[in-house]
Amino acid sequence: MPxxxxxxxxxxxxxxxxxxxxQRCMALSTAIFV
Structure with missing residues (x-):
């Protein structure tokens, strides 16, 4: 996205x-790069 x-x-x-x-819901393993 520009x-x-x-x-x-x-x-x-x-x-x-x-x-x-x-514990945390946001983890680096769920990062998605587009």
Whole structure:
């Protein structure tokens, strides 16, 4: 998507990968790149 905010998406992916201290619904393994 040309209008996607890449910086925000990367921040969210990093948070999903390293920000969890227990169970969490959002996991890096579910990231889908289009």
């Amino acid at each position: 209008d996607a905010n890449k910086e925000q998406a990367l921040n969210q992916l990093v948070g999903a990968a390293f920000g969890a201290a227990g």
